[in-house]
Amino acid sequence: MHVLIIGAAGMVGQKLTNRLAHLAGLSGREITQLTLADVVAPAAPEGFGGAVTLRAADITAPETALSLVAERPDVIFHLAAIVSGEAEEKFDKGYAINLAAFQTLLEAIRAQSTLNAPYVPRLVFTSSIAVFGAPFPDIIDDEFHSTPLTSYGTQKAICELLVNDYSRKGFVDGVGIRLPTVCIRPGKPNLAASGFFSNIMREPLIGLEAVLPVSKDVVHWHASPRSAVGFLIHAAQMDTRLLGARRSMSMPGLAASVGDQIAALDRVAGASAVKLIKSVPDEKIIQIVLGWPRTFAPQRAISLGFQSEKTFDEIIQVHIDDELGGSLP
Amino acid sequence: MHVLIIGAAGMVGQKLTNRLAHLAGLSGREITQLTLADVVAPAAPEGFGGAVTLRAADITAPETALSLVAERPDVIFHLAAIVSGEAEEKFDKGYAINLAAFQTLLEAIRAQSTLNAPYVPRLVFTSSIAVFGAPFPDIIDDEFHSTPLTSYGTQKAICELLVNDYSRKGFVDGVGIRLPTVCIRPGKPNLAASGFFSNIMREPLIGLEAVLPVSKDVVHWHASPRSAVGFLIHAAQMDTRLLGARRSMSMPGLAASVGDQIAALDRVAGASAVKLIKSVPDEKIIQIVLGWPRTFAPQRAISLGFQSEKTFDEIIQVHIDDELGGSLP
Numbered sequence: 001m002h003v004l005i006i007g008a009a010g011m012v013g014q015k016l017t018n019r020l021a022h023l024a025g026l027s028g029r030e031i032t033q034l035t036l037a038d039v040v041a042p043a044a045p046e047g048f049g050g051a052v053t054l055r056a057a058d059i060t061a062p063e064t065a066l067s068l069v070a071e072r073p074d075v076i077f078h079l080a081a082i083v084s085g086e087a088e089e090k091f092d093k094g095y096a097i098n099l100a101a102f103q104t105l106l107e108a109i110r111a112q113s114t115l116n117a118p119y120v121p122r123l124v125f126t127s128s129i130a131v132f133g134a135p136f137p138d139i140i141d142d143e144f145h146s147t148p149l150t151s152y153g154t155q156k157a158i159c160e161l162l163v164n165d166y167s168r169k170g171f172v173d174g175v176g177i178r179l180p181t182v183c184i185r186p187g188k189p190n191l192a193a194s195g196f197f198s199n200i201m202r203e204p205l206i207g208l209e210a211v212l213p214v215s216k217d218v219v220h221w222h223a224s225p226r227s228a229v230g231f232l233i234h235a236a237q238m239d240t241r242l243l244g245a246r247r248s249m250s251m252p253g254l255a256a257s258v259g260d261q262i263a264a265l266d267r268v269a270g271a272s273a274v275k276l277i278k279s280v281p282d283e284k285i286i287q288i289v290l291g292w293p294r295t296f297a298p299q300r301a302i303s304l305g306f307q308s309e310k311t312f313d314e315i316i317q318v319h320i321d322d323e324l325g326g327s328l329p
Numbered sequence: 330m331h332v333l334i335i336g337a338a339g340m341v342g343q344k345l346t347n348r349l350a351h352l353a354g355l356s357g358r359e360i361t362q363l364t365l366a367d368v369v370a371p372a373a374p375e376g377f378g379g380a381v382t383l384r385a386a387d388i389t390a391p392e393t394a395l396s397l398v399a400e401r402p403d404v405i406f407h408l409a410a411i412v413s414g415e416a417e418e419k420f421d422k423g424y425a426i427n428l429a430a431f432q433t434l435l436e437a438i439r440a441q442s443t444l445n446a447p448y449v450p451r452l453v454f455t456s457s458i459a460v461f462g463a464p465f466p467d468i469i470d471d472e473f474h475s476t477p478l479t480s481y482g483t484q485k486a487i488c489e490l491l492v493n494d495y496s497r498k499g500f501v502d503g504v505g506i507r508l509p510t511v512c513i514r515p516g517k518p519n520l521a522a523s524g525f526f527s528n529i530m531r532e533p534l535i536g537l538e539a540v541l542p543v544s545k546d547v548v549h550w551h552a553s554p555r556s557a558v559g560f561l562i563h564a565a566q567m568d569t570r571l572l573g574a575r576r577s578m579s580m581p582g583l584a585a586s587v588g589d590q591i592a593a594l595d596r597v598a599g600a601s602a603v604k605l606i607k608s609v610p611d612e613k614i615i616q617i618v619l620g621w622p623r624t625f626a627p628q629r630a631i632s633l634g635f636q637s638e639k640t641f642d643e644i645i646q647v648h649i650d651d652e653l654g655g656s657l658p
Contacts, residue, residue, distance in 0.1 A: 091498065133574060137472075143466075143473060143474050144472060144474060145472050145473060145474045145475060146474060146475065146490070147493070147574065147575050148490070148493070148494070149497070149574055151494055151498070154490050154491070154493065154494040157490050158487050158490050158491075161475075161477070161483050161486050161487050161490075162483070162487075164476070164477070164483065165477070165480055165483040168478070169420065169480070245462060245476065245478055246476050
């Protein structure tokens with residue numbers, strides 16, 4: 001089996017690559033070839049026995065999609081995107097990368113069937129809870145409408161519609177998964193408005209200060225990086241006949257307040273870690289966060305076998321296991 | 330005031346043109362210029378005192394949008410589309426006309442602001458209840474998700490998302506209106522799957538037979554051509570600040586079963602008209618209609634002042650008044 005990851009150099013893309021490299025296979029078939037593409041060449045995974053192709057490519061160029069699809073990969077993960085803040089600031093770039101590049105990929109896949117034998121790969125598309133916009137009900141169910149309040153969310157919502165239509169027409173076998181905010185993100189603090197949800201956990205766990213720009217009663221929807229990779233792999237193997245015409249779903253996650261996060265940090269790492277969180281209200285971030293969804297009832301995804309953490313303690317433990325070698329410093 | 334209608338040669342486009350030609354103005358401003366564009370040159374309205382420009386143009390060509398927008402019309406009605414059946418059969422043509430041409434228009438409007446002074450026209454986009462797909466709740470409210478089951482519905486749903494995002498960014502002042510099935514359509518019977526809703530009324534009213542391909546308990550959502558034009562004109566004048574970030578809405582209409590339609594025909598035109606309806610079940614149409622929405626609770630549109638017929642007798646009377654000179658032959 002040949003697996004293509006577009007956007008393999010990002011945080012989730014790297015973790016997915018490493019997980020795939022050590023899997024027995026997908027849907028019972030051994031992975032013999034991995035093609036990893038991104039705007040910068042992704043790193044090859046360690047310990048993978050099959051063939052690896054690394055591609056640094058402009059995914060907005062039609063020839064990129066055509067050449068990536070020419071080898072007819074069996075499973076395609078599409079993770080490539082610029083983040084919400086950048087898409088909001090750079091309108092054209094956001095539409096080019098987050099929407100047009102995906103349309104180009106879909107068309108390249110369709111062209112393969114026309115040019116040669118039928119070709120209907122499994123396509124796993126990473127959408128986002130940013131397809132939803134306030135005002136919200138208390139709990140967002142599987143039939144609540146998509147009314148994004150950002151260009152990023154708009155682009156993701158449009159891609160979901162395209163996944164449905166191209167799948168319905170039999171051009172591709174698509175699954176769209178709306179990721180919760182991925183927490184705890186490894187690496188350095190970043191400037192994403194949602195960065196603080198991770199910063200206030202990751203930094204104190206290694207003895208560093210972190211800034212909390214909102215109040216402790218802010219509730220948000222979280223899943224660990226490990227769960228995010230699990231969603232992708234499940235989406236690549238699931239029986240898509242069970243999806244009917246609705247190919248995209250909100251993923252399971254954990255609704256936690258910032259206060260819940262801090263209480264979990266206290267239980268796992270103690271009061272000295274909690275003391276490293278400095279409250280510095282940031283009106284701009286407070287306003288942005290007000291427009292974000294909080295709590296979901298993702299019954300479809302749960303009934304289809306997608307799984308995530310049940311407590312924030314678990315989310316912290318995943319970070320300790322996967323990023324800190326299994327124990328606190 | 331300069332008004333541009335893209336798709337002016339179609340049935341609704343022609344009726345809108347004629348209504349605008351006789352309006353005192355829009356939002357209190359006299360209409361001094363009408364630009365009418367379509368793939369074939371639209372007819373000029375009778376009795377209009379202002380300037381009229383007729384344009385036969387390929388709306389999928391970027392230069393068309395740029396030249397239509399170069400004169401900076403104050404209000405733009407975008408009605409151009411190929412219908413559901415054709416978009417389903419001709420995948421590329423559907424996406425080119427129903428989606429890409431609209432994106433090109435939005436970009437041409439945005440470019441006007443960049444090239445010269447700020448330019449934020451009112452843009453009225455005709456969407457459709459085809460953005461919804463089964464399974465449905467009994468009544469579709471204003472927060473039910475868009476899960477189209479056709480390429481046409483997908484293209485309309487994507488355009489709605491673009492209207493929201495371009496309006497939110499201040500590039501355009503957009504309103505999207507989801508038209509009910511327009512009934513009674515004037516003209517000859519056509520091959521659209523929804524054509525029978527009109528055929529079984531229009532043909533018997535002038536003494537001709539009509540075929541009913543479904544059972545009488547099929548319920549559907551209707552508004553007259555006159556109401557459709559009324560929605561468009563209201564959308565062109567309304568205070569869009571009341572819309573917030575959600576620029577598209579389901580329009581009011583009338584949920585009527587085929588039996589309700591026939592009972593209204595009986596009341597208006599008598600048993601001799603009803604006898605002209607021949608039941609010839611068509612399994613293909615029966616299956617298509619099963620996927621269509623039936624009943625809406627369009628509270629937002631109603632509270633914002635959009636109005637439609639309350640009984641099917643009224644819908645028939647509109648047809649008699651507007652198409653048959655006010656009385657039955």
